[in-house]
Amino acid sequence: MSGAVSNTTRIGxxxxxxxxxxxxxxxxxxxxxxxxxxxxxxxAAGLLERGATWADSPGAVAQSxxxxxxxxxxxxxxxxxxxxxxxxxxxxxxxxxxVDMTTTEPTLAREIEAAARKAxxxxxxxxxxxGDVGARNRALSIMIGGExxxxxxxxxxxxxxxxxxxxxxxxxxxxxxxxxxxxVIAGTMIGVCESLLYAHRAGLDTERxxxxxxxxAAACWTLENLAPRVMKxxxxxxxxxxxxxxxxxxxxxxxxxxxxxxxxxALVHQLYLAVQAQGHGRRGTQALMLALEHxxxxxx
Amino acid sequence: MSGAVSNTTRIGxxxxxxxxxxxxxxxxxxxxxxxxxxxxxxxAAGLLERGATWADSPGAVAQSxxxxxxxxxxxxxxxxxxxxxxxxxxxxxxxxxxVDMTTTEPTLAREIEAAARKAxxxxxxxxxxxGDVGARNRALSIMIGGExxxxxxxxxxxxxxxxxxxxxxxxxxxxxxxxxxxxVIAGTMIGVCESLLYAHRAGLDTERxxxxxxxxAAACWTLENLAPRVMKxxxxxxxxxxxxxxxxxxxxxxxxxxxxxxxxxALVHQLYLAVQAQGHGRRGTQALMLALEHxxxxxx
Numbered sequence: 001m002s003g004a005v006s007n008t009t010r011i012g013x014x015x016x017x018x019x020x021x022x023x024x025x026x027x028x029x030x031x032x033x034x035x036x037x038x039x040x041x042x043x044a045a046g047l048l049e050r051g052a053t054w055a056d057s058p059g060a061v062a063q064s065x066x067x068x069x070x071x072x073x074x075x076x077x078x079x080x081x082x083x084x085x086x087x088x089x090x091x092x093x094x095x096x097x098x099v100d101m102t103t104t105e106p107t108l109a110r111e112i113e114a115a116a117r118k119a120x121x122x123x124x125x126x127x128x129x130x131g132d133v134g135a136r137n138r139a140l141s142i143m144i145g146g147e148x149x150x151x152x153x154x155x156x157x158x159x160x161x162x163x164x165x166x167x168x169x170x171x172x173x174x175x176x177x178x179x180x181x182x183x184v185i186a187g188t189m190i191g192v193c194e195s196l197l198y199a200h201r202a203g204l205d206t207e208r209x210x211x212x213x214x215x216x217a218a219a220c221w222t223l224e225n226l227a228p229r230v231m232k233x234x235x236x237x238x239x240x241x242x243x244x245x246x247x248x249x250x251x252x253x254x255x256x257x258x259x260x261x262x263x264x265x266a267l268v269h270q271l272y273l274a275v276q277a278q279g280h281g282r283r284g285t286q287a288l289m290l291a292l293e294h295x296x297x298x299x300x
Numbered sequence: 301m302s303g304a305v306s307n308t309t310r311i312g313x314x315x316x317x318x319x320x321x322x323x324x325x326x327x328x329x330x331x332x333x334x335x336x337x338x339x340x341x342x343x344a345a346g347l348l349e350r351g352a353t354w355a356d357s358p359g360a361v362a363q364s365x366x367x368x369x370x371x372x373x374x375x376x377x378x379x380x381x382x383x384x385x386x387x388x389x390x391x392x393x394x395x396x397x398x399v400d401m402t403t404t405e406p407t408l409a410r411e412i413e414a415a416a417r418k419a420x421x422x423x424x425x426x427x428x429x430x431g432d433v434g435a436r437n438r439a440l441s442i443m444i445g446g447e448x449x450x451x452x453x454x455x456x457x458x459x460x461x462x463x464x465x466x467x468x469x470x471x472x473x474x475x476x477x478x479x480x481x482x483x484v485i486a487g488t489m490i491g492v493c494e495s496l497l498y499a500h501r502a503g504l505d506t507e508r509x510x511x512x513x514x515x516x517a518a519a520c521w522t523l524e525n526l527a528p529r530v531m532k533x534x535x536x537x538x539x540x541x542x543x544x545x546x547x548x549x550x551x552x553x554x555x556x557x558x559x560x561x562x563x564x565x566a567l568v569h570q571l572y573l574a575v576q577a578q579g580h581g582r583r584g585t586q587a588l589m590l591a592l593e594h595x596x597x598x599x600x
Contacts, residue, residue, distance in 0.1 A: 106502070129516040143512045166512045168504060176502040177512050183495040184488075184518035190564035191487015195480040198551065201558045202406070202476040204468060212443045212466045212477050216429040217539075218484035220520030239517075251498065258501045260596040264490035267567055296560040 005067070005156045007031065012065030014058050014081055014088070015102070016044045019128075020071035022135040023101070023161050028052060030160055037061045039072075058084070059091030067154055068098045074246055075104045082112050089115050096121040097150050099158075101142075103127040103243075105250050106172035106179070107257075109145060113171035122150035125174040126158060129181050131239055139163050143181075145173035179251040185285075186248060186268040188222040193289045196230055197296065206231050226286040233300060238284035245272050245281075305367070305456045307331065312365030314358050314381050314388070315402070316344045319428075320371035322435040323401070323461050328352055330460055337361045339372075358384070359391030367454055368398045374546055375404045382412050389415050396421040397450050399458075401442075403427040403543075405550050406472035406479070407557075409445060413471035422450035425471060426458060427478040431539055439463050443481075445473035479551040485585075486548060486568040488522040493589045496530055497596065506531050526586040533600060538584035545572050545581075 009032065013024040016038040024047055028034050034052045037060070038044045048054055055061045058081040062068050068088055070081055078100060082088045088098055089112075098116050100109065100123070109125035116123035124146035134140040140162035144151055151167050158165050168177045195218075199209045206227075214223055229235070248269040255262045274291040275281070283290075293300060309332065313324040316338040324347055328334050334352045337360070338344045348354055355361045358381040362368050368388055370381055378400060382388045388398055389412075398416050400409065400423070409425035416423035424446035434440040440462035444451055451467050458465050468477045495518075499509045506527075514523055529535070548569040555562045574591040575581070583590075593600060 129513070129518075131517075134516075141512055141516050164512065164515060166508060168508055168512065173502075173504060176499070176504055177509050179502075180495040180499045180504070180509050181513040181516065181518045183498055184491040184513065184520070184523060187487045187489070187491015187494070188484075188518070188520055189487070191484040191491075194487065194562045194564050195483040197560055198483055198555060198558075198562065199476070199480045201560050202473075202479075202554070204473060204476055204480070208466060208468055209477050209480050212441055212464065212468065213429070213481040213484065215464060216434075216441050216481065217431070217521050217525075218429075218481045218488070220484070220488055220522075221517050222520075223484060225517075254502070255498060258498075260497055260501050260598070261592075262494045262498065263567060263571070263595075264494050264564070267563060271563070292561075295563075298560070 005153065010035070010064060010066045011157070012036070012061040012068035013052070014038070014061055014068065014070045015072040016047060017071070017073070018132045019135045021047065022132070023071060024052070024069070025050065026138055026160050027157065035061050035064050057086035058088045059086040062088045062091030062093065062096065066093065066096055067157060068092070068096060069101060070099070071101045073102070075108055075250070078102050078104045078108060082115070089119055092116065092119050092121040094120040097154050098123040099126050099154055100124070101126050101128055103178050103247055104175060106175040106254055109172040109175045113146065122147060123171065124150050124154060125172060127174055127178040128162065129178065130162070142166070143168050143174040143177035145169055145171050145175060147171070179247070179254060182244070182247040183251055183262065183265050185222065186265050188220045189285060189288050190268050190271070192220070192222045192227050193230065193286070193292050196227060196289065197292050229284070230286050230289045235280065235283040235287045235290070237282070238286065240282055241272055241275050241285060241287055242281045244285050245269065245276060248272065305453065309366045310335070310364060311457070312336070312361035312368035314338070314361055314368065314370045315372040316347060317371070317373070318432045319435045321347065322432065323371060324352070324369070325350065326438055326460050327457065335361050335364050357386035358388045359386040362388045362391030362393065362396065366393065366396055367457060368392070368396060369401060370399070371401045373402070375408055375550070378402050378404045378408060382415070389419055392416065392419050392421040394420040397454050398423040399426050399454055400424070401426050401428055403478050403547055404475060406475040406554055409472045409475045413446065422447060423471065424450050424454060425474040427474055428462065429478065429481050430462070442466070443468050443474040443477035445469055445471050445475060447471070479547070479554060482544070482547040483551055483562065483565050485522065486565050488520045489585060489588050490568050490571070492520070492522045492527050493530065493586070493592050496527060496589065497592050529584070530586050530589045535580065535583040535587045535590070537582070538586065540582055541572055541575050541585060541587055542581045544585050545569065545576060548572065
């Protein structure tokens, strides 16, 4: 892409799951010509009805796009859509900007950026937080790693998708920042779930307990938003256990690579593996409560 | 005490450390006749100048008071001021209400309440959160356990000291609620410190990282209030490590007694023992960072 985004910028979008579908929809609504690919074509149907063009592979999307967004599942999926023979890098146009919004490995983000540069394109990592609701309401927090020129080029498009958009640093810095986000959440989640378990066993009225602690030093998003769900026995996602396990696994691997120990994160990761082993991998992250209850032989 | 608090209600106050000094001062300022005792008499000097009367023992305080407040350090201190031969229970007047605002064991709170009842008095557990700043600004959160009649009787006095005042249930329920508060904080603290360690090692600009994550699902009091201190290398208390270790120890012992496992809290408790072993027991709880850095051999 030479210079900034304009009305004629051709968008490519790969991955139309819950998040990707909403996000791509906002770009379509702004009038951008958009070509899409998704592993499951049915998931793209709504976007095709609204004027998007289907392409048969990530490479074919890249061939007709100035900016290519990816929002897929796991690092292996990211690797596939970028590096396979019919992948994005094979089809990327000179000057294109490739924007991976999947939460993935910082090292993979750097690998993609280097490969893109070699192919005469550029790449930006731009994972998000805010979940399906944030994606729907254009309220995502977007954490960006990449060279300034590439970041500046796609900024007007990112501003259509999110609210709190921060260029964190060089390639991979967006992913690293997302890891920092997930590490904090691992802590708040174990704290809140253990607190609720204690309250339950101590015979407290948990609603009333929350009234005492929610506005002080224990205040956190998890207490405010997920504790009430746990108390109602509502384990619907939100953010699913399998994806959180993926994120924590990435953070732990990166931490090991960097030579630091994160004992709290490692413990929470293990407990979530237990949640998954109990068959709750597709439930919301508040299902950590189920593993804690199971360990203490408490039936719900 | 027969019936409600009035202007002539005689107050006793035991324990004039940083918190107790501020709190007792608010009651004095409202014109209550106040008798005080503190292990270290010098710490009471300011209150004596403002009109409080000194007594030579907790029992002597109780003899001349309708409502006796205690705000001391550890459960052993609470046990001493209540149960020793010249303690509160030995001196308590018929109908007096004894209010322990120390964070202590829920089982000890119930023991005091039973002993008070036997002595013709009543007892309320009313630990607080909000720290020295909350104590100074009459902004404490007060979590109350006790029989309704006793709680109602002292409510007007508690309303002078705090803002968020909730009667949580029977004797011990205030202490249990405080434990719930501390359990959440243990989680947020490990999450925030590990996140900062990761960010540092990944070469992120931590200020900028916080800008990305502070308003989303990672939002918490600890991130907002203690992360900036850690980043500046400011480990002044706030709330000191030794007291947090005490609180976590109580919560773990109660949890064991109730038959539940709290693996996250146990891990954080152990890490704080390491912080203390490194000589940081009188520093603020954000000094957890120092143990994490030490483990990973990072020098500050």
